[in-house]
Amino acid sequence: MDMKTDVEELLRDGMGRFTEGVRAPAGLASTAARLRRRRRTIRAAVACGTAAVTAAAAVATVTAAGGSASRAPATVTQTHEVAYVVNRVKAALTTENLVFQGKTTGTYGPSTTWAYGHRWRWEEFTGKACRHALPSGDCTHRGGSERYLATGTARAGGKLTGAYVTYYNHEYSLSPITTTLPTSACSRTARLEMSGPGVTPGAHWADFINATLACGAAKVTGHVWIKGVQTIQITGKPITVRLPPGEAKAVREKWARDGWTLYVDPATYLPVRITGWNATFGGPASRTSGSEVMDVQWLKPTAANIAKATITIPPGFRQVASPATQ
């Protein structure tokens, strides 16, 4: 066998096989036009001429040179970079009038969150780890992923109220809406919610993110391509928090350590992905750890999209006194 000829012929054949079935998606030119408009927007912002805006361009330069954050002590320029980006994210979150949609995967199973104003809905699915659930809530590990439970707001009696629905046993309960709005920066609740597990912080995702960023413990750590967008990566400093007594007793641990990373679209400064990790320790139980990835979309506030942020109680479901009995 002539290896010289064979490698060349095999390579040629292999390339054909590797790319077999690869088809270009429609709209490449339109996407290119959109990308070009987006870069023009960023360049216009950079050309404003303030030191903070120039620092944003320096962020891109740092990324182009290698992508990893400098380990040297933060310089004045780096501090301005973070401050500029963080302020733009906070402004975008405060002024946006879009419906938040977050699809989460990770250790705690798949879930989806929608939020708009005071409305919100968090749905958990059984996923591959559980599949079809029995009325007892137990997993059969057969069949496909199903809707398992939902919590959030629902319309009942003509007004918005809190709701908790369990699909596996066809029950629901109603309660007054409780606000989980963080009251200050570095809110422990916000930090824990950002890192998972997948319990929703409620309607105020933007406020949670803002409160966490305002804590000042975040760094711009580079740029990451996500679905065709070169996002700005903002990494939160990991923290250790003491678990609330009830939770500590339930999980038989004392402490939780958690961290998160935000990926922000540089054209809109809205997050497009949030990742988080956490670990519990210090109690008699074995250490646990988990991580999650939430892909975020910001939907137009149409009637249909706003409706996603409200739970619809399925007909035929039985009302019970509280989630504790479900």
Added chain:
Amino acid sequence: MTNDRAVAELEEFLAERADRLLRTAVLLTGSREAGQDLLQTALERLLRHWRTLSGDPEGYLRRTLYNLAADGFRRQGRLQRKLLLLRTDTRPPPDVTAQVDLRDALVRMLVQLPPRQRAVLVLRYWEQLSEAETAAVLGWPEGTVKSAASRGLRRLRELAEGWQPTELHGTKRG
């Protein structure tokens, strides 16, 4: 020329070329996702110059694609390159028999070559260009193309000689 017209003309230009260009980009990057990003970036640059471009837009686009690929990989850190290798290595084969095929292994080994060698091999063996044509696309001297191709093929032969086919007689699905 309005922007809309430029976009419409570009769409028409891509109608018969997009699939092949994407396949080239996939070979240059080793994955469909990265290939699509590479092609999209090249198209954005083409659109920027669409109105003033003289000569063949396809030639400009291919030159941009190949030069971006070489340039982009120089900027990638080791972690991203390692992730690219992992993604390529763990990509499920279309069927069991493909796993033992040296042809598929060679394409996966292609990802391990330096970007300039990879670009030359894709142009020579995928696009089937001559050395002179390859040099024209990349804007390099012909001697540089010859030596990059030679080094790339030598490395692939070394990797191929050390490659062992996976046993076909594993778990049979059925």
